[in-house]
Amino acid sequence: MPNPPDYSWSVQAQQPVDYQVSMVQGLLDPSNSSLARACGADGVRKVRCLVVVDDVVDELYGDRFRDYFGAWNIEAAWQPAPGDETAKTLEQAVAITEAMSAMGILRRTEKVIAIGGGVVMDVVGLAASLYRRGIPYVRIPTTLIGQVDAGVGVKTGVNHGHHKNRLGSYCAPTTTLIDTEFLRTVEPRHINNGMAEIIKMALVKDADLFELLEIAMPVVDAGMMADRNPLSIEIIARAIAGMLSELEPNLWESVLERSVDYGHTFSPSLELRADPPLLHGEAVGVDMAICVALAHNRGMLSKEDTDRALRLMCAAGLPVTDAVFTAELVSEALRDAVKHRDGMQRIPLTTGIGSVRFVNDLTDDEIERGLDFVSQWAAEHREETA
Ligand SMILES: NC(=O)c1ccc[n+]([C@@H]2O[C@H](COP(=O)([O-])OP(=O)(O)OC[C@H]3O[C@@H](n4cnc5c(N)ncnc54)[C@H](O)[C@@H]3O)[C@@H](O)[C@H]2O)c1
Ligand SMILES: [Zn+2]
Structure with missing residues (x-):
């Protein structure tokens, strides 16, 4: 034996x-x-x-x-x-x-x-x-x-x-x-909150959805999203279909490069620390704005698409900056994300509207420059960010 x-x-x-x-x-x-x-x-x-x-x-x-x-x-x-x-x-x-x-x-x-x-x-x-x-x-x-x-x-x-x-x-x-x-x-702020996740899906995989959102955003409100009009139904259905097509082959996240994690790199550590509090979609909005800037600064996203992305977030009533997203705390949040993503950054960044690439070499210096870019953009577009 x-x-x-x-x-x-x-x-x-x-x-x-x-x-x-x-x-x-x-x-x-x-x-x-x-x-x-x-x-x-x-x-x-x-x-x-x-x-x-x-x-x-x-x-x-x-x-x-x-x-x-x-x-x-x-x-x-x-x-x-x-x-x-x-x-x-x-x-x-x-x-x-x-x-x-x-x-x-x-x-x-x-x-x-x-x-x-x-x-x-x-x-x-x-x-x-x-x-x-x-x-x-x-x-x-x-x-x-x-x-x-x-x-x-x-x-x-x-x-x-x-x-x-x-x-x-x-x-x-x-x-x-x-x-x-x-x-x-649903209260208007919570409609905007949901829009963050829809904009995310558009940015990472659905340029047509992005265009629909650009058309719809000026008239979006709770009633419009509730009505089964062709535009609101298409927006919701495309967002769900996009989400499910990303989730289905990777339900248990065996692959940690997930495009649906766009806007969810820094925000999970900072959402609950904001004062006054941020809703989930609002924290995702600030994170997405930083990622748009990071992609722009790396030459991955054109100036025109950078403007379109930030404009759409503002039109949806989402913040693109928040006091809790300091360079120091964003860098700290990234270190936690690295643990969540098993030792690598795996940050989805847009390579145009509707596509992403994962990066693993983001530096603290880039984070600082990304934050500066968004602050400056917000200062130059005060009427849109109001
Ligand atoms: N599991 C996942 O994959 C996943 C994905 C995205 C978000 N989330 C989580 O979802 C949460 C955010 O969800 P949420 O934005 O729905 O917040 P929530 O559940 O807090 O709801 C927002 C507010 O709306 C109220 N409410 C709900 N339905 C309503 C209705 N029909 N009319 C009027 N008021 C209504 C609620 O009472 C609440 O006050 C976060 O915790 C986030 O982490 C999870
Ligand atoms: Zn989310």
């Missing part, structure tokens, strides 16, 4: 991922079966689910959700949850697992339904991945960031220390249902 250390087993397995992301019109209309099917309901047999709903969304749409669940014979345990960034904590995720426990949710057949913005998507996703090591959940994103980004991928997370999403998991929903009608009540 060999000694125990001489025994060796190799275990290999693959986990299939299969989920649907759908744009749905009239999600809360009882004649629309999309949500009922996502809950496993047929209207005859009683089914149960746990609804975790952003408390603002509960105020605005709770009665319509309750009517819908009633019409489909779905017994919904109701768990309102705070939906702002300060509530994106491990304690909140644990509180949601306790609600699962309190209702005695069945491990495979009963679903958790997450309804709200990116915060509720991320916290409920983490809770669902923790509870009994993973139970099925459905996402119904109700903000623009939720609909084009946080609601469509497989990442979950909560903030920890000063850092965004420091604790998290990969856990695919069973279904994501997107009804743009929810956007009608």
Whole structure:
């Protein structure tokens, strides 16, 4: 018999991922079966689910959700949850697992339904991945960031220390249902916030989307994004399609060169340190502006495209500078990003509108010159940055 250390087993397995992301019109209309099917309901047999709903969304749409669940014979345990960034904590995720426990949710057949913005998507996703090591959940994103980004991928997370999403998991929903009608009540600042992630997708891979955004931005507001007009639908659908085509081949981030990390190199360390606070998309906006300047200063992005990119961010109401993005803190943030990206910078920089290249040799001096470029640009375009 060999000694125990001489025994060796190799275990290999693959986990299939299969989920649907759908744009749905009239999600809360009882004649629309999309949500009922996502809950496993047929209207005859009683089914149960746990609804975790952003408390603002509960105020605005709770009665319509309750009517819908009633019409489909779905017994919904109701768990309102705070939906702002300060509530994106491990304690909140644990509180949601306790609600699962309190209702005695069945491990495979009963679903958790997450309804709200990116915060509720991320916290409920983490809770669902923790509870009994993973139970099925459905996402119904109700903000623009939720609909084009946080609601469509497989990442979950909560903030920890000063850092965004420091604790998290990969856990695919069973279904994501997107009804743009929810956007009608989203505050203007949060529409702008979502625009940051759409501009990101345009900059890294979709020049046509960029042109659509240039046309649409002067008339963008919550009502316009909620209406199913051809322009707003195309903008949202292109952003989702672009995001999914980047995520699908690399769901677990085995490749750390991710173009969707554009604008997410420096911001994850600085978003929570800004005073007054920055929304996620606003911090991404400042990071993108720095990256546009870095690409310009390296001769990778023409002056004309640099102006177009910065102009579009300003037209979307996004900041391009912020006091917390000092040269020192941006350099420090880059050092943390290097750890996140396993020892290399892997910074996506635009090589034109709609394409990126990854760089690994950014210097502190370049960061300083990039910040100077954006400050000077903002000073010369005061009426646009106002
Ligand atoms: N997991 C991912 O891949 C991913 C991607 C992008 C962003 N995120 C995360 O998403 C979060 C930001 O999401 P967010 O911008 O949706 O913020 P949020 O969830 O805080 O929602 C913003 C505000 O809108 C309110 N709200 C939600 N729906 C509404 C509606 N229909 N009408 C009126 N008010 C409504 C909320 O109560 C909240 O006050 C960040 O934490 C970010 O890190 C995650
Ligand atoms: Zn983001």
